[in-house]
Amino acid sequence: MAKVFSREATGLTREFGFLDAFLLNMAVVNVAGGLAYDILQLFFFPGASLPLVFLLGGIPAFGIFLVYTSLSIIFPRTGGDYVYISRIVHPTAGMANAWLNILGFFLFTLTGFNAWYVVYTGLPSLLTSLAVSTGDMGYARIASFIQTNITFDFALSTIVLIIGACIVMFGLKVFKWAFRLIFVYYFLSAALLAALLLVTNHTMFINAIGKDTYSNVISSASQMGVYRFSLTETLLAAVPLGFLTFTGFQSSVYIGSEVKNVKRNQTLALGVSMLLTWVYLVVLAYAASNIFSNSFLQAASYLWATNPSAMPFSATPFITFLLSIIYRNPAIAFLLNSVPVVGGFLLIPSTILASSRILFALSFDRILPEWVSHVNERLRSPVYSVILMMVIAEIWVVVLYFFGYISTWLSLSLATPLAWSITAIAAIVLPFSKLKSNMQVLPRWLRAKPLGVPVMVWGGVIQLAGMIAWLASMFSPIINYLYLGPLIYSAIGVSAGIIVLSLGLYYGALLYRRRQGFDLSLVFREIPPE
Numbered sequence: 001m002a003k004v005f006s007r008e009a010t011g012l013t014r015e016f017g018f019l020d021a022f023l024l025n026m027a028v029v030n031v032a033g034g035l036a037y038d039i040l041q042l043f044f045f046p047g048a049s050l051p052l053v054f055l056l057g058g059i060p061a062f063g064i065f066l067v068y069t070s071l072s073i074i075f076p077r078t079g080g081d082y083v084y085i086s087r088i089v090h091p092t093a094g095m096a097n098a099w100l101n102i103l104g105f106f107l108f109t110l111t112g113f114n115a116w117y118v119v120y121t122g123l124p125s126l127l128t129s130l131a132v133s134t135g136d137m138g139y140a141r142i143a144s145f146i147q148t149n150i151t152f153d154f155a156l157s158t159i160v161l162i163i164g165a166c167i168v169m170f171g172l173k174v175f176k177w178a179f180r181l182i183f184v185y186y187f188l189s190a191a192l193l194a195a196l197l198l199v200t201n202h203t204m205f206i207n208a209i210g211k212d213t214y215s216n217v218i219s220s221a222s223q224m225g226v227y228r229f230s231l232t233e234t235l236l237a238a239v240p241l242g243f244l245t246f247t248g249f250q251s252s253v254y255i256g257s258e259v260k261n262v263k264r265n266q267t268l269a270l271g272v273s274m275l276l277t278w279v280y281l282v283v284l285a286y287a288a289s290n291i292f293s294n295s296f297l298q299a300a301s302y303l304w305a306t307n308p309s310a311m312p313f314s315a316t317p318f319i320t321f322l323l324s325i326i327y328r329n330p331a332i333a334f335l336l337n338s339v340p341v342v343g344g345f346l347l348i349p350s351t352i353l354a355s356s357r358i359l360f361a362l363s364f365d366r367i368l369p370e371w372v373s374h375v376n377e378r379l380r381s382p383v384y385s386v387i388l389m390m391v392i393a394e395i396w397v398v399v400l401y402f403f404g405y406i407s408t409w410l411s412l413s414l415a416t417p418l419a420w421s422i423t424a425i426a427a428i429v430l431p432f433s434k435l436k437s438n439m440q441v442l443p444r445w446l447r448a449k450p451l452g453v454p455v456m457v458w459g460g461v462i463q464l465a466g467m468i469a470w471l472a473s474m475f476s477p478i479i480n481y482l483y484l485g486p487l488i489y490s491a492i493g494v495s496a497g498i499i500v501l502s503l504g505l506y507y508g509a510l511l512y513r514r515r516q517g518f519d520l521s522l523v524f525r526e527i528p529p530e
Helices: 019-029 031-039 050-074 080-088 091-134 138-148 150-169 174-198 202-209 211-220 231-246 260-290 294-307 319-327 330-337 341-363 384-404 407-410 415-432 436-441 454-476 485-515 518-523
Strands: none
Touching: 019 031, 019 174, 019 260, 019 341, 031 050, 031 174, 031 231, 031 260, 031 319, 031 341, 031 485, 050 080, 050 231, 050 260, 050 415, 050 436, 050 454, 080 091, 080 174, 080 341, 080 415, 091 138, 091 150, 091 319, 091 330, 091 341, 091 384, 091 407, 091 415, 091 485, 138 150, 150 341, 150 415, 174 260, 174 330, 202 211, 202 260, 202 319, 211 294, 231 260, 231 454, 260 294, 260 319, 294 407, 319 330, 330 341, 341 384, 415 436, 415 454, 415 485, 454 485, 485 518
16 A cells, blocks of 8 residues: 555654744744834824734734634644645645745745845844944944945845754754744843833933924924824724734744644744734833824834935834934944844744745645655754755845845735635634544633634634735725735736646646556545654
């Protein structure tokens, strides 16, 4: 009898406990960097209340928590959504989800993008803040050099990408200790940002930049410098701005075969990362509004996007930079403004890890060549799948540097909500499918049926509603933050191309295995072995 999977065991070992799974999730969320970035997008939603935006944005995230916690316990295997969907719905749906996730969410939107972002945007912002806090214009000259020497930047981004891939390639023991050490620094910076936002007041900010500078920024932005609360804009911003900051907190599910005590650790890792992100964003957005004023933040956001020369400083007006102006301490400036650099770097190994495990699962199911899921016996790592992910991400870095990043990046905008819509549908379908008996392994609270409907279905409905709102925001000019305009046709074409590619790979593998005398459909009648 022919073997069903590429081998009898994955060769992966359960190395991750709660702490490491939690750190992986928080790396993809990048909560401190997300807070700073989102405040800079206020001009897209004039009158929106950011604390309320983040509060509402956590609702779809809660649906994702219910869905992914449930599915990761029922299918505690490496591969995440692909494994769930290919068994619940159909292998073609699982394949579409896998490649939309790999290309649209992980490698292009996060891995390759952050290899570019850390060097081209993160480092210059850090150096400019040091120039302001120390008065040493040498930092500013280095920042200018980085921003004007593309070949140098590309080489440095490639080095950053290789270092991130090596952290993954050398196995989970290296990965988890590297992350523990880097997160000591990251959490220190994030805690410092939180502490300063909680103890700083508006008067301190006015005294630091001067009343005239403060007033000039607001007046230069004309009507955008006048903040009036708008419930409509707040609701419109809830998904495209509030929710998107949460994305990725479920990343530990992609290494399901490598997490110990899945029922406990995945639940805690997803739940704690979601709740911590929720509280951090809501509380600190409220604090930032009080310190800098909504009018100033909205005006600074508008000027930086439309007329940067009208700003009184050359650095990106992140709240980390504005706090540096208040305290003018080099150590504080370095810690605060290194958040985008360190947070961006952490996204590289974390997303390579997650995406390489999806690729591993495809190979283990015998859709891709079996060498892709080969596990190095000494490193206990699927080295080839990691290298493949690094190479694909490097191609994207080339595109970002030499072919223009805005249009290429936005062309992938539909991929993630499409992928996660399929996952939501799988969660809604599972309690009514032939696999519903597998739900008995869930803890009692996830087996509950509020109003007669399983918790997982509620989560799937909430998640699906969030994904539909996300997709709608890209087709509607009302929400111009994500509205794609003329690029909508390119985005549809790219996502359709990814889906066609995934279907071609599946049916090609089906025919190839059939010629070998093996029925590939047998794979999807079983949950992969450990």
